[in-house]
Amino acid sequence: MTEEFHRIRRLPPYVFAEVNKAKAAARARGEDIIDLGMGNPDSPTPSHIVKKLVETVADPRSHGYSVSRGIPGLRKALAGYYDRRFNVKLDPDTEVIATLGSKEGLANLASAITSPGDTILVPNPSYPIHQFGFIIAGASVRSIPAYPDDEMLRALERAVRHSVPKPTALIVNFPSNPTAYLADLDFYKEIVKFCRREEIFILSDLAYAEIYFGDLVPPSILAVEGAKDIAVEFTSLSKTYSMAGWRMGFAAGNPRLIDALARIKSYLDYGAFTPIQVAAVAALSGPQDCVAEIRQLYKDRRDVLLRGLDAAGWDVPRPEGSMFAWAPIPEKFRDMGSVAFSKLLLQEAGVAVAPGLGFGEHGEGFVRIGLVENTQRLRQATRAIKSFLNAHGINGPAHQGSQQKQSTLEDTAS
Known part of the structure; x- marks a missing residue:
């Protein structure tokens, strides 16, 4: 043994x-x-978020099991964020689920939708869970270029022609960890067009949506018409509100994928501690300075x-x-x-x-x-x-x- x-x-x-x-x-x-x-x-973490956590912890009714999908108010708050930030309408009951950080959500969705031997397309280099979430679930991973340009699109075409079995899902991550690459909405339109045609699911990791420095404000892939037919997107409060240790994230988008994740999670957890979920509502719906x-x-x-x-x-x-x-x-x-x-x-x-x-x-x-x-x-x-x-x-300075x-x-x- x-x-x-x-x-x-x-x-x-x-x-x-x-x-x-x-x-x-x-x-x-x-x-x-x-x-x-x-x-x-x-x-x-901003003080108004911590204050809401402390206030809720003081209520003994908040110490029981929570809701695996996320409390209704939290799912509504995330839908409200998507509406304000991306002009994307989400149904809080069918198109949103709370996760224990985006990493947990990605790994559990990989488990929910993957059969042994499936082919998954993942940028290389990328955040390790993008690849290994699917490897743990039994899939084979095919690497594609990480930069959002025609080279990546051509690699996707080659992957469909030469992969056996045909790829079932694609990971995208912009702003990217580790490369810091950004994608614009036009690039997402090409990705959605390709994946709808080839019937490939898209898992978009948008954890760094609010950490940007130039003219390009990171968009959501769900803002592309028809994206919700095939795509689900993961976001997180970790970086946006300096809440990494709170483990509060979300998945949003395609109802079938959201339901698959919900069914897996219903066997694995009871959701985040309720006071953390209530404080997350304060983060998403409160002052954004x-x-x-x-x-x-x-x-x-x-x-x-x-x-x-x-x-x-x-x-x-x-x-x-x-x-x-x-x-x-x-x-x-x-x-x-x-x-x-x-x-x-x-x-x-x-x-x-x-x-x-x-x-x-x-x-x-x-x-x-x-x-x-x-x-x-x-x-x-x-x-x-x-x-x-x-x-x-x-010896410096380096050439610019x-x-x-x-x-x-x-x-x-x-």
Whole structure:
């Protein structure tokens, strides 16, 4: 009985574990590590949301089992958000379900709709659950390019022609984790047109919808006419309201997919703690100044990080959304790979980043840098990186205008 369980065998060793182990060891030695590796918001949850949570917790009636689909008021609040933000009408009873964060929803929907051997189309690189949620469910994953352009559309055409069995679902994620790419509504129209024709479901991850910095305001794929025939979209309060640990997310869209997720969840959980759901209503329906403030916070951090990295001699594309920079490894270190480079950066600069390999094989050659420290710490990090690069013969400033694709409105439209 020493053989590994079947589903566990399909999961490779966790790439981030090596860097996490080195980070823990450095901290145990008393070293000051600036951790830009995990996308964990560091700013406090807005006070009116916390106040509503505390108020509801004080009511003993709120401590029993909740509702797996989400309390009615929460589903109505999410529908109201979609109406205001995207001009998308949703039926709270049939087209919305609350999830324990978007990650849980994605994984459980994958389980609900997947048969062993199904082919699923997933961008590479991408957030690990996009791929492994389906792998755990028994599917085979076919990688497609991550950038929203004609190359991705051509890859979808090839996938339909050459995959056996024909793909049953496609994952899209814009603003993207880890690449920070953005897509506009015209691109979504092409995706919806293709998937309706080929009868392929779309699972859209919109967790970073409110973290954007330029002229392109991230749209919802559900705003495309006919999208709800095939698409479901996942959103989250984690980044928008700095509520990552609260585990509050949603799925919205196609009623058949929502019902499938609801049936799976009805066997697995009783929904989030009721006070958290009530506080989530306060987040979605209350004052939204905090969202703009959080967006500005990440924009300021992005600008500080990129200026510092440029001065250090590291040319990194300018992200127009998400809370990450997707940084090509400096040429001098490219051959060592993203895991070894991340460990070296940790060892010599005291800065932790996420190796690109952890997001798929096409993430090799990159690292993901999170905007998860205040500007003072980011300046400290870039000074340490500059010293590290100088010690290896790299001197700034870097040349501007990286040839890497950047998620700007102009790039997407070209």
